[in-house]
Amino acid sequence: MNMKIGITCYPTVGGSGVVATELGMALAEKGHEVHFITSSLPFRLDESETNIYFHEVAVNSYAVFQYPPYDLALASKMADVIKQEKLDILHVHYAIPHAVSAFLAKEMVNGQVKIVTTLHGTDITVLGYDPSLSNMIRFGIEKSDAVTAVSTDLIRQTEQLLKTRVPIDTVYNFIDERIYYPRNPVSLKQELGIGEQTKVLSHVSNFRKVKRVEDVVYTFQKVFAQIDAKLLLIGDGPELPVIRELVKDLGLDKQVYITGSQKRVADLLSISDIKLLMSSKESFGLVLLEAMACGVPVIGTNIGGIPEVIEHGQSGFICSLGDTDEAAAYALKILKDEKLQKKMAAAALQRAKTTFNKNDIVSQYELIYERTLET
Numbered sequence: 001m002n003m004k005i006g007i008t009c010y011p012t013v014g015g016s017g018v019v020a021t022e023l024g025m026a027l028a029e030k031g032h033e034v035h036f037i038t039s040s041l042p043f044r045l046d047e048s049e050t051n052i053y054f055h056e057v058a059v060n061s062y063a064v065f066q067y068p069p070y071d072l073a074l075a076s077k078m079a080d081v082i083k084q085e086k087l088d089i090l091h092v093h094y095a096i097p098h099a100v101s102a103f104l105a106k107e108m109v110n111g112q113v114k115i116v117t118t119l120h121g122t123d124i125t126v127l128g129y130d131p132s133l134s135n136m137i138r139f140g141i142e143k144s145d146a147v148t149a150v151s152t153d154l155i156r157q158t159e160q161l162l163k164t165r166v167p168i169d170t171v172y173n174f175i176d177e178r179i180y181y182p183r184n185p186v187s188l189k190q191e192l193g194i195g196e197q198t199k200v201l202s203h204v205s206n207f208r209k210v211k212r213v214e215d216v217v218y219t220f221q222k223v224f225a226q227i228d229a230k231l232l233l234i235g236d237g238p239e240l241p242v243i244r245e246l247v248k249d250l251g252l253d254k255q256v257y258i259t260g261s262q263k264r265v266a267d268l269l270s271i272s273d274i275k276l277l278m279s280s281k282e283s284f285g286l287v288l289l290e291a292m293a294c295g296v297p298v299i300g301t302n303i304g305g306i307p308e309v310i311e312h313g314q315s316g317f318i319c320s321l322g323d324t325d326e327a328a329a330y331a332l333k334i335l336k337d338e339k340l341q342k343k344m345a346a347a348a349l350q351r352a353k354t355t356f357n358k359n360d361i362v363s364q365y366e367l368i369y370e371r372t373l374e375t
Ligand code: GMT
Pocket: 014, 015, 016, 017, 019, 120, 121, 122, 125, 150, 173, 206, 208, 210, 281, 282, 283, 284, 285, 286, 287
């Protein structure tokens, strides 16, 4: 059954925006009509594709408003699009503000749409602790017609923290396998001046405090003490200046490449022997899946949804939060044993293709949409 689906997400670079955009494009390819209702054109969205439409939410900043009313402008735009385009489904990513704006929009059109909300983590694990917002987040969740979360651990945390009383389905994230696949690494290694035998560790994030990039650097320091290696720090964010200083203080400037935001993430991952994610909060860790799809073994912390992505001892290793000795020991175990590295790389690739298969996951969302339309 072809449906008319509205999608709202934060369109800027970030896992939730990427997943929402990829999902919209995949649904459009399957014949659904997809309407993005966002404050700007989502990164990676090609609006010239068939069945894709973009509705910009314009936020006016009149002098009387101390804060521009994004949530209300969004609700108003959602209501317009639901009416004009006769949307069946409004799929919002993040409970606040998006599910709350969707609820307002639904009220404005007398309930003529179903709301599906996907939780990505930040609204629950960061904002859920703020008592002034937790009632609002619970409201957004409970007023949705269906709710999904990107990991089972995120459901556990949501129920524990917010005491929600509605069913939530786990629907894992997926990546576009036309972008993330094992590529030929030789030329890029040469271009970066990295020797063919030198091992490469990498980290990709938005350099927020929760990503604990300093643990990545300390882990690398311990690995480099034993073998020839380089570290690629890919991405940008508030902690980058602190990390740059740390790298300098540790005398690792020549071993650590700070690349900033990159369009060639898949290429950089493909020349990596290991990918590290040492976060203190992570509902899923999309960057782990991106690395696995490039055939790279991953090491992540025992936090949030990470253990659902990495099968410990198969596609990589799970270490305790903050334990850089343990992370370095796992990294060295992989890097010193070529046979193990190849086995783990193949397992990572296989897991990305099966457990996180794009077609299966898009079908799960379609079934959830259909279920809401039956009620
Ligand atoms: O982690 C971030 O800083 C960005 C954030 C987002 O909203 O894009 O990521 C969240 O959603 C991603 C996609 O579902 C997940 O892969 C990330 O684990 C999750 N981040 C956190 O839970 C901290």
